Amino acid sequence: MTDDELIWRISGGSGDGIASTSQNFAKALMRSGLNVFTHRHYPSRIRGGHTYTEVRASADPVESRGDGYNFLLALGDSFARNPQEEAVYGNEEIKPLSENLDELREGGVIVYDEGLLDASEIPNFEERAEENDWHVYPLDLRGLARDMGREVMRNTAGVGATCALTGMELDHVEDLMRDAMPEKILEPNLEILETAYDQVREEYDVDAPDVSVPTGEHDETQLLMSGSDAISYGAIDEGCRFIAGYPMTPWTEVFTIMTQNLPKLGGISEQVEDEIAAAALAVGASHAGVKAMSGSSGGGFALMSEPLGLAEMTETPVVLVEAMRAGPSTGMPTKPEQSDLEHVLYTSQGDSQRVVLAPGTVEEAYEQSRIAFRLAYEYQIPTILLYDQKLGGELTNVPKSHFDRDPNPDLGKTLSEDALADEPHSGDGKFHRFQHDVDDGVSPRSVPGQKGGRFLATGNEHDPTGHISESPDNRVAQIDRRTQKLEAIRADLDGEDTGSYAGPEDAEYGILTFGSQQGTVEEAVGRLNEAGHSVKSYGVSDMLPFPTEQVEAFVESVDEVLVVEMTASGQFRGLVQKNLGRYGEKLSSLLKYNGNPFEPAEVVDGFEAAIVEGDGDASGHQTTFVPAAGD
Amino acid sequence: MSTFSAIGEEREIDRDEYTPGVEPQPTWCPGCGDFSVLKALKQALPEVGRTPEETLLCTGIGCSGKLNSYLDTYGFHTIHGRSLPVARAAKLANPDLEVIAAGGDGDGYGIGGNHFVHTARENHDMTYIVFNNEIFGLTKGQTSPTSPKGHKSKTQPHGSAKEPIKPLSMSLNAGASYVARTAAVNPNQAKEIITEAIEHDGFAHVDFLTQCPTWNKDARQYVPYIDVNDSDDYEFDKTDRVEAQEMMRTTEEALYDGEVLTGRFYVDEDRPSYGQEKRAIGEMPEEPLAERYWDDDYEWERSHDMFLDKHA
Numbered sequence: 044m045t046d047d048e049l050i051w052r053i054s055g056g057s058g059d060g061i062a063s064t065s066q067n068f069a070k071a072l073m074r075s076g077l078n079v080f081t082h083r084h085y086p087s088r089i090r091g092g093h094t095y096t097e098v099r100a101s102a103d104p105v106e107s108r109g110d111g112y113n114f115l116l117a118l119g120d121s122f123a124r125n126p127q128e129e130a131v132y133g134n135e136e137i138k139p140l141s142e143n144l145d146e147l148r149e150g151g152v153i154v155y156d157e158g159l160l161d162a163s164e165i166p167n168f169e170e171r172a173e174e175n176d177w178h179v180y181p182l183d184l185r186g187l188a189r190d191m192g193r194e195v196m197r198n199t200a201g202v203g204a205t206c207a208l209t210g211m212e213l214d215h216v217e218d219l220m221r222d223a224m225p226e227k228i229l230e231p232n233l234e235i236l237e238t239a240y241d242q243v244r245e246e247y248d249v250d251a252p253d254v255s256v257p258t259g260e261h262d263e264t265q266l267l268m269s270g271s272d273a274i275s276y277g278a279i280d281e282g283c284r285f286i287a288g289y290p291m292t293p294w295t296e297v298f299t300i301m302t303q304n305l306p307k308l309g310g311i312s313e314q315v316e317d318e319i320a321a322a323a324l325a326v327g328a329s330h331a332g333v334k335a336m337s338g339s340s341g342g343g344f345a346l347m348s349e350p351l352g353l354a355e356m357t358e359t360p361v362v363l364v365e366a367m368r369a370g371p372s373t374g375m376p377t378k379p380e381q382s383d384l385e386h387v388l389y390t391s392q393g394d395s396q397r398v399v400l401a402p403g404t405v406e407e408a409y410e411q412s413r414i415a416f417r418l419a420y421e422y423q424i425p426t427i428l429l430y431d432q433k434l435g436g437e438l439t440n441v442p443k444s445h446f447d448r449d450p451n452p453d454l455g456k457t458l459s460e461d462a463l464a465d466e467p468h469s470g471d472g473k474f475h476r477f478q479h480d481v482d483d484g485v486s487p488r489s490v491p492g493q494k495g496g497r498f499l500a501t502g503n504e505h506d507p508t509g510h511i512s513e514s515p516d517n518r519v520a521q522i523d524r525r526t527q528k529l530e531a532i533r534a535d536l537d538g539e540d541t542g543s544y545a546g547p548e549d550a551e552y553g554i555l556t557f558g559s560q561q562g563t564v565e566e567a568v569g570r571l572n573e574a575g576h577s578v579k580s581y582g583v584s585d586m587l588p589f590p591t592e593q594v595e596a597f598v599e600s601v602d603e604v605l606v607v608e609m610t611a612s613g614q615f616r617g618l619v620q621k622n623l624g625r626y627g628e629k630l631s632s633l634l635k636y637n638g639n640p641f642e643p644a645e646v647v648d649g650f651e652a653a654i655v656e657g658d659g660d661a662s663g664h665q666t667t668f669v670p671a672a673g674d
Numbered sequence: 675m676s677t678f679s680a681i682g683e684e685r686e687i688d689r690d691e692y693t694p695g696v697e698p699q700p701t702w703c704p705g706c707g708d709f710s711v712l713k714a715l716k717q718a719l720p721e722v723g724r725t726p727e728e729t730l731l732c733t734g735i736g737c738s739g740k741l742n743s744y745l746d747t748y749g750f751h752t753i754h755g756r757s758l759p760v761a762r763a764a765k766l767a768n769p770d771l772e773v774i775a776a777g778g779d780g781d782g783y784g785i786g787g788n789h790f791v792h793t794a795r796e797n798h799d800m801t802y803i804v805f806n807n808e809i810f811g812l813t814k815g816q817t818s819p820t821s822p823k824g825h826k827s828k829t830q831p832h833g834s835a836k837e838p839i840k841p842l843s844m845s846l847n848a849g850a851s852y853v854a855r856t857a858a859v860n861p862n863q864a865k866e867i868i869t870e871a872i873e874h875d876g877f878a879h880v881d882f883l884t885q886c887p888t889w890n891k892d893a894r895q896y897v898p899y900i901d902v903n904d905s906d907d908y909e910f911d912k913t914d915r916v917e918a919q920e921m922m923r924t925t926e927e928a929l930y931d932g933e934v935l936t937g938r939f940y941v942d943e944d945r946p947s948y949g950q951e952k953r954a955i956g957e958m959p960e961e962p963l964a965e966r967y968w969d970d971d972y973e974w975e976r977s978h979d980m981f982l983d984k985h986a
Contacts, residue, residue: 122862146825266985276977284963308975309959309966311766311952314794320759323752326765330750331730331771334962335763353753446982450974452969459678488962491730491748491764491771492678499742501751502735503791510694510743 047101047257049209050112050148053201054095054139055119057088062120064198066222066438068205070267071215072100073440076259079267080562081438082108084639087292087376091354093138106404106440106562109642111146113254116201118184137414141165150180152254154204154485156197158185178253180208180243187239191510192231199232201451203239205251211256213240221446225339257549264443270408270434270559271296275304277412278336282452283362284310285335287324289317291343292368292376293432298338318343322350324329325361329354330500332454332490334416338364338428341374343385345390351425352391355494356501358488358525360455360479362415367431369638378638379433381558382610382620388587398426398532399586401559403543405439409446413540421535422485422528429586431609433640434559456487463495474498475507479520484527533588542593546572546579552654554580555594555600555630556608557615560641564607564627567646578650583615589622598626603654603671607646611636613669632669641666677968680727681770694746701740707858707884707895708737708805712744714856714864715803718749721865722872724772732761734777734786736812737880738805747775753787762798762948769949772872773800782812783819783839794877796847799947801871801878801966804841807886808893815889817824822930838930841881842922842939846915848936851876851942855925857883857899857934867938876947877966883934894932902937 049072053065062083069079076099086092099109115142138428140153140160147153151340153172156164162168162181164194172179182204188197199220206213213236220232243249274297274558278286284305288298311328315321318339325337339347344365354361368377387399398418412428419426422608458468468487470475476498478486485568486507489496499509504521506512545565556564561582571578580599583590598604598619604626613632620627633649635641645664653668693714702708719729729747733739735754740899742749748771751762761775782790782804793802807823810816817830819839826833843851852874856864871878885895902908902921906967910917916938925935959966964973 078980264986268985272985276981279975279977279981282967282974284966285763304977307980311958311961311963313763313766315759316788319756320789320792323756323759324763325749325893327732327760328767330760331764331767332967333767334967335767349753350756353756357750443978443982443986446976446978448976448978450976452967452972452974459968460679490768492681492768494680494683494727497727497746497748499749499751501742501749502753503751509738509749519882530916657737660678 048099048109049114049254049256049640050097050099050109050114051114051205052095052097052112052143053116053118053568054089054093054143055117055154056139057085057094058090059119060195060198061094061096061118064202065098066267066274067216067219068202069098069438070099070219071295072256073265074215075211076261077102077257078105078259079438079440080105080108083436085377093142095139098259102257105642107566108563113148113151114149114205115143115147115153116205117143117153117160118177118198118201119156120159142655144171147175147177150176151251152180152208152395154180154182154201154208156184156201158183158216180204180247182243182330191235191238196235199235201241203236203516204243207240207243208247208252209256210249210252213237218395232387245331265440266443268441269296269436269438270402270403270405270430271300271436273405273408273426274412274430276446277409278362278416279304279308280448280450281334281413281414281416282450283334283336284308285325285328285333287313287315287321287337289315289321289343291340292370293435294338294340294343294364296435297364297366297368308464318346322347322363326350326354326359329359329361330491334420334452334454336362336364336536338366340366341370341386344383344387348390351397352393352395352503355391355395355397355525356502359500360419360423361425362419362428363425364428366435367429369636375638377432379431379559379640380402380636381431381610382612382636384429384586384610384614387427387616394522394526396424396529397587398424399429400426400541401429401558401584401586403558403582404432404583405434406441406445407541407584410433413451414541417451418532418535420453421540422532423455423488424528429558431559438506456485458487458489458496460494463489463493471518473508476509477505477507478523479507479524481524483531484524486524514555529588536585536588536590536601541584542590543582543584544579545569547577550579551577551602552645553597553604554578554650555583555597555604555606555619556580557583557586560607560609563641563643566643570643570647571650576655589618591622594619595623598623598629604630605633605650605654606630607633607641609635609640627672629671631671634667634669635665637665678770680725682728683725684723687723689720689748692716692719692726692745692747694744700744702737703888705885705887706737707807707886710858710861711803711805711859711882711884712741714868716718717865718869718872723871724872725793728765728770729774730761731770732764732775734755734781736778736781736810737779738776738778755784755789756784757781758789758793758801761800762793762796764950765798765800766958768962769799770962774803774872775800775804776805778811779804779806779808779820782817783841791844791848794845794850794879796948797849797851797877797945799875799877799878799949803868803880803882805884806881807884807890807895808842809886809890811886811889812816835970840922840926842926843919844924845879846919846940850879851945852878853940854938855881855883855936857895857936858872858885859896860899861912863901863936864943870938876942876945883936894929894934897932897934899934899936902935902939908935910937915940924933
């Protein structure tokens with residue numbers, strides 16, 4: 044655990060401005076030269092209910108949420124409040140203060156709104172504060188905000204108080220407010236920020252802050268980005284100009300970002316009647332010669348399995364995004380989980396083939412979004428970008444130069460009319476869309492409206508010209524050709540180096556993980572090695588085609604492997620075992636499925652308990668250890 | 675840009691161009707109404723002046739879905755009920771294409787009912803032909819959404835307790851700007867209506883009564899039709915929603931009483947198509963999106979230059 048870091052948790056009810064306030068605060072910290080990482084926790088409701096966001100800031104790189112936090116701003120209660128009246132909705136307790144105490148670190152700071160919260164209602168609050176050396180500042184943020192304009196501005200007052208108590212200058216916060224707010228509300232907000240700041244500085248001795256904002260410096264421009272931002276920009280840069288979707292949390296974020304941007308680029312976004320239609324539209328647009336995508340989350344993606352299979356059989360390129368949340372069925376709409384992995388790998392009937400990529404960080408999300416489109420169009424295969432609510436919604440800073448790359452609108456093996464006129468494509472006057480005799484399984488395509496490229500795309504098995512065929516020889520040749528693409532894609536992905544390794548190469552133990560848990564595991568690996576263990580990790584990004592050779596080499600190089608994932612059934616471990624065919628006796632699982640992502644300490648504890656002590660009892664954490672099984 | 679040179683090509687088009695050279699004879703049963711749809715399309719497309727290579731025919735599943743195999747255009751034989759979403763996306767991606775969708779009554783009014791309503795509502799500029807034979811044919815004779823109440827089949831042994839779907843009223847109410855019904859037993863009218871539907875700028879829904887001689891010998895589709903547009907008895911204003919609605923109600927009830935009324939039931943030439951609406955509000959480019967991918971001079975935008983500063 045780094046001491047030199049601020050992990051600021053702002054809590055309240057949905058509708059209290061937690062998201063926007065924390066986003067601005069994170070950006071202010073980033074602009075002051077720090078690395079930031081945010082973690083969101085929110086209920087599935089519009090107003091009220093307990094919600095918080097953590098902003099972690101450090102001079103060192105941060106790739107995960109960290110363990111606990113050291114500054115709590117308990118902004119309001121968890122009631123939804125009608126701004127015009129005193130009326131409140133819901134029956135929540137004073138959770139923004141009481142619910143958050145367990146994870147507050149020793150020596151941490153509590154600022155709570157005494158206008159809305161009463162600490163004396165919390166059992167043993169004072170004793171706990173004393174025991175943990177918490178520094179408690181009850182402030183009447185609501186009263187302050189109300190006196191100076193509107194009660195809702197208590198979030199601004201809270202930020203002012205935070206700055207005063209951590210020794211942070213107001214300039215970056217003020218700049219951001221100037222950028223984001225219309226004139227009318229800017230002035231009272233600036234006034235409230237400064238008043239809260241001054242009042243706290245006058246009232247308390249803040250020259251030696253209890254928790255201070257670290258100092259840092261960036262040598263290049265940083266951007267505050269979420270995984271959803273990165274996926275969207277990756278798609279845009281790879282030439283995607285068509286998206287169709289139906290809203291579903293958390294996929295809606297990508298859908299919204301794309302919809303806001305595509306018309307500015309002459310692109311098209313369609314909100315349609317259901318997810319079957321959404322994916323079918325993406326297939327139709329791609330068939331007509333446009334780079335297209337769709338996406339959803341668990342239940343919506345289930346509806347897409349039909350058009351997914353159609354894209355595979357007709358070899359129509361398409362990218363589908365799957366933003367996982369806790370399932371099955373409606374599950375927990377706003378909570379992350381990785382348990383759609385098998386769903387995405389195996390959905391749709393028949394010997395269906397697709398590519399599944401699972402980026403581990405915001406930076407990787409951009410790269411792999413681009414790779415997903417490139418592979419889909421070069422190999423004429425549906426490609427799925429699998430991520431979860433955590434990666435989609437967390438914000439972190441990424442150097443702007445990371446995105447400074449050439450656009451790629453290339454449609455892959457799509458023939459020009461000149462090429463269509465030549466042998467061998469139109470040998471007998473017919474365009475042979477689905478030829479057998481190609482090297483990598485990819486038979487060039489045409490698009491409607493081109494002279495000489497007429498063909499039939501069909502979900503039925505078909506011959507080289509596209510016409511329905513149930514001939515045994517043709518069937519075998521077509522399946523073999525379509526399957527052959529995966530080998531070519533595997534070789535292609537090896538050149539992309541999508542996996543992420545951490546820890547010493549000659550380590551004794553290994554941790555395997557995928558997707559959004561990669562950063563957390565890597566931080567845990569750093570700590571484990573500092574604590575004298577010998578551990579390395581491998582964050583796998585390619586779920587299909589699986590990097591069997593690399594994973595095998597990794598597993599072979601260590602004595603034991605802990606597989607860390609947010610599922611209850613060990614789906615990722617199952618995938619590893621399926622592909623490796625052996626080594627089961629080396630693989631144990633550390634699982635978490637309570638709706639929250641791993642904290643690094645849970646991985647550290649889990650590793651120590653499971654691998655070092657061998658019993659897997661990481662007490663105090665909601666994680667599950669499943670020991671190794673023989674093959 | 676020569677890459678879509680099949681589009682807008684002006685020349686004499688022989689209807690045999692639409693016939694696949696090497697394909698076997700259609701697998702439809704002798705006497706099947708589907709032959710009439712094929713024939714009407716082969717007559718209508720050259721008349722409208724659209725070549726096979728600028729035409730995209732999207733079909734669903736069932737006997738009707740096989741239309742793609744016997745009409746040699748660019749084709750997409752999709753999945754059960756999903757021809758419309760595939761077709762309308764292709765139209766948005768390249769509005770210069772002539773997009774036609776086709777399917778059966780189970781495909782279009784049953785499993786694809788949701789897409790049917792929404793495509794009509796959006797008024798995409800395309801033609802949708804539904805082969806309505808009041809039966810599931812290819813799966814061998816089950817009750818369909820347009821089968822009459824009381825229809826007995828292996829899946830409805832006690833006789834269907836359901837009222838049949840009213841497809842004309844459905845598409846009118848959803849927002850289609852051209853709604854017509856024709857019948858296989860009336861090839862001349864079928865050709866005229868399909869031609870009009872293709873030429874119409876908006877969602878043109880044609881309920882095409884096709885007899886199924888194998889599984890639905892009792893259906894009224896064999897009964898001689900009455901063309902409502904030529905009949906004094908049914909004089910009504912087909913551009914008036916209320917009159918059209920009333921006429922549709924009459925015809926949809928009459929069908930099951932043995933009176934087959936066909937013709938144009940609603941024609942709205944004024945409603946802009948979905949593409950026009952989207953262009954008007956800046957949600958769709960003026961030039962076909964698909965063309966841009968072939969334009970070597972087009973400067974592709976990068977997120978780095980356009981969107982990222984707001985994240986700084």
